[in-house]
Amino acid sequence: MRxxxxxxxxxxSSVVGLVTGSLIVILSNPANAASCTDVxxxxxxxxxxxxxxxxxxxxxxxxxxxxxxxxxNVNCVxxxxxxxxNTIHDQVEIGWNIDPTHDLPCGGSGTNxxxxxxxxxxxxxxxxxxxxxxxxxxxxxETLKATDxxxxxxxxxxxxxxxxxxxFDTTWTIGWASAQGERHDxxxxxxxxxxxxxxxxxxxxxxxxxxxxxTRVFCDTSNDYDGSLLNGSNTALKVALTNNNFxxxxx
Amino acid sequence: xxxxxxxxxxxxxxxxxxxxxxxxxxxxxxxxxxxxxALGLVAAVGSTILALLVAGGLLSGRPAPARRDEAAGxxxxxxxxxGARVGLIQPPPGAGPFLRGVKVTLAQAQADVPxxxxxxxxxxxxxxSIAAVWVESGPGFSHAAIDYxxxxxxxxxxxxxxxxxxxxxxxxxxxxxxxxxxxxxxxxQGGPAxxxxxxxxxxxxxxxSFVTHNLxxxxxxxxxxxxxxxxxxxxx
Numbered sequence: 001m002r003x004x005x006x007x008x009x010x011x012x013s014s015v016v017g018l019v020t021g022s023l024i025v026i027l028s029n030p031a032n033a034a035s036c037t038d039v040x041x042x043x044x045x046x047x048x049x050x051x052x053x054x055x056x057x058x059x060x061x062x063x064x065x066x067x068x069x070x071x072x073n074v075n076c077v078x079x080x081x082x083x084x085x086n087t088i089h090d091q092v093e094i095g096w097n098i099d100p101t102h103d104l105p106c107g108g109s110g111t112n113x114x115x116x117x118x119x120x121x122x123x124x125x126x127x128x129x130x131x132x133x134x135x136x137x138x139x140x141x142e143t144l145k146a147t148d149x150x151x152x153x154x155x156x157x158x159x160x161x162x163x164x165x166x167x168f169d170t171t172w173t174i175g176w177a178s179a180q181g182e183r184h185d186x187x188x189x190x191x192x193x194x195x196x197x198x199x200x201x202x203x204x205x206x207x208x209x210x211x212x213x214x215t216r217v218f219c220d221t222s223n224d225y226d227g228s229l230l231n232g233s234n235t236a237l238k239v240a241l242t243n244n245n246f247x248x249x250x251x
Numbered sequence: 252x253x254x255x256x257x258x259x260x261x262x263x264x265x266x267x268x269x270x271x272x273x274x275x276x277x278x279x280x281x282x283x284x285x286x287x288x289a290l291g292l293v294a295a296v297g298s299t300i301l302a303l304l305v306a307g308g309l310l311s312g313r314p315a316p317a318r319r320d321e322a323a324g325x326x327x328x329x330x331x332x333x334g335a336r337v338g339l340i341q342p343p344p345g346a347g348p349f350l351r352g353v354k355v356t357l358a359q360a361q362a363d364v365p366x367x368x369x370x371x372x373x374x375x376x377x378x379x380s381i382a383a384v385w386v387e388s389g390p391g392f393s394h395a396a397i398d399y400x401x402x403x404x405x406x407x408x409x410x411x412x413x414x415x416x417x418x419x420x421x422x423x424x425x426x427x428x429x430x431x432x433x434x435x436x437x438x439x440q441g442g443p444a445x446x447x448x449x450x451x452x453x454x455x456x457x458x459x460s461f462v463t464h465n466l467x468x469x470x471x472x473x474x475x476x477x478x479x480x481x482x483x484x485x486x487x
Contacts, residue, residue: 042341046350050389079337087348087394087406089458089471091339104337105429120337123422124447124469125455127336128429153412169421171445171460171467173411174392176350182337217351221341 040077041222043194043239044180046085047203049215054147055082055177056158056209058200059236062096063115063138077104077184080196082144084155084175091122091175092168094146094157096136103184105129117142119157121168130157130166141197147204148173177203177212181225181239194225196239211235336454347385347396348406357397360386364393368407369463371470373485375401375478403472403482404456410467419445419460439483448476459483 047055060080081095096115097104106118106129115138119130136142145158151173157164181196202209212234218227230236346352357378361368363386370378376399383398394408412418419436422445426434433451437444439461449457449472459479460469463486470483 042339048351051392081337083339085339085350087396088339088342089348089406089469093337097337106337121425122337122339123426124445124458124460124471126426126430126434126447126452128426151411153418168425169418171410171412171418171422171469172408219341219343219350 040182040184041194041225042180042182043196043220043222043225043227044083044178045201045212045216045218045227045237046176046178047201047212047215048176048217049213051086051174052084052177052203052205053149053151053174054145054204054209055084055179056143056145056147056200056202056204057082057179057198058143058202059141059198060095060144060179061139061141061197061199062136063098063195075192076101077182078192078194079182080198081180081182082146082198083178083180084146084148085178086170086172086175089122089125090170090172092119092146092155092170093122094119094144094159096142117144117159119146119164119166119168121155121170123170128168130164130168141199143200145204149204151206178219179237180219181227183222183225193241194222194239195241197230197237199230199236201235201237212237336452346387347383347398348404349385349387349394349396351389352385352387352396355384355386357381357384360384360395360397363388364395364407366407366409366466367464368395368397369466369468369486370397371403371405371482371485372487373482375399375472375474376403376405376470376482376485401472403470403474403479405486406469406471408467410462410465415462416443419443437480439480440486444480444483446476446480449473 060082062080077097077099079095079097081093083091083093085091094117096117097106098115099106105127106116106120115136117134117136121128121130143158143160146155147158148155148170153170153173155168155170157166179196179198179201181194183192183194201212203212204210214234216234216237220226224241225239226242227237227239230238342348342350342352345354347354355363357368370376372378380400381397382400385396387394392408394406396407397405399405416436420443423434423436426447430447430451433448435446437446439459440463442461442463444459444461447455447458449455456471456473457476457479458469458471459476459482460467461483462468468483468486470479470486472479472482
């Protein structure tokens with residue numbers, strides 16, 4: 001009899017606890033709160049003859065104006081970047097992002113459709129946001145550059161020829177020069193866009209900038225988006241919706 | 252007085268009239284009806300926590316995907332997601348931590364790079380516990396990576412800076428605004444080492460970077476920094 005009463009106490013109290021916990025969760029999570037995950041797709045190219053000390057694109061399209069997704073489909077993060085990658089642990093990149101839920105370390109502070117220029121340095125897996133502004137004009141192209149001119153692990157970043165008021169030190173001096181489109185949270189409907197366009201792509205070595213050539217490799221983790229050469233040029237690369245399967249880093 | 256009223260009221264609820272002298276209220280909690288009351292409170296608190304944990308798990312979204320390393324035949328599990336990260340260009344399967352890495356034997360790796368591959372000799376990382384070795388090289392550069400069955404990864408490449416102390420301090424200063432004391436410059440093998448604690452940003456492994464024999468050696472792993480530093484001390 002005593003055991004039975006204790007069982008009633010436990011079960012009754014447990015119900016109260018479960019209800020209390022559920023109420024706390026419900027009240028602290030509004031139904032309209034956005035939920036973006038870290039799942040992402042990257043579609044891009046890397047100049048693969050050897051590692052270099054910088055990359056520049058004389059035409060990084062900012063959120064394509066003719067993109068059919070322009071007004072509505074930015075639910076989570078989308079990105080276009082120029083990258084210098086030494087290993088998967090250590091990279092620098094400059095580009096633009098749209099981050100409506102402010103999940104990124106450099107996420108925008110504006111509304112859903114305002115892209116911002118940013119720089120992220122990844123040091124031993126830790127991502128450091130170097131700059132999160134200014135807002136960029138959609139439909140225009142930016143000239144962006146990341147380079148270690150003295151090959152001493154001291155990186156400089158440029159927008160339209162102007163050096164940004166920011167530098168960063170790394171333990172490495174050269175990396176794979178690459179350009180890529182990226183989207184996050186690929187399971188939502190409608191899905192985010194990963195449209196991207198890079199024109200005038202060049203890698204930078206000790207003698208200066210040189211055009212991307214036919215040694216570039218294509219790296220794609222998306223089943224929906226693919227890359228292609230614009231007008232057959234190795235220096236003009238485009239990411240668009242093609243519904244082809246992904247392929248990982250091949251010529 | 253308030254406690255006394257509470258116990259008397261709840262004693263009734265539990266089917267037992269309780270008289271609670273002012274000074275002995277807590278003692279009574281562990282006896283007669285108080286024991287059952289405590290039992291009920293524990294159950295209520297426990298189930299509240301359970302509800303929060305379950306709901307939290309459902310609302311937190313998908314965990315960050317494991318990096319499946321086909322060449323090494325293992326998965327490297329990232330720590331729980333702590334917000335989105337900028338996606339990094341990913342190497343194809345079999346390339347290890349390099350975009351164009353080639354899986355080789357330790358002997359082949361040693362033959363492919365123009366420097367001696369300094370390696371750890373500790374219970375978590377030694378030549379007896381190597382899972383995979385990669386080399387990536389080209390005109391003007393080379394580096395190697397060694398993965399161990401414990402999940403430890405070592406990356407070796409020529410150090411391209413002359414003052415490790417100055418370099419590591421510059422990086423520490425730049426990262427400290429993001430991860431605070433999770434990044435530090437400490438001493439390994441009598442010299443400076445850049446130490447980053449695991450999970451400083453929710454997903455990163457811990458790492459120790461230091462220079463020995465003009466090589467930059469980096470030890471990665473989801474282990475406490477003291478463990479990674481002890482491994483780094485054994486690199487010869």
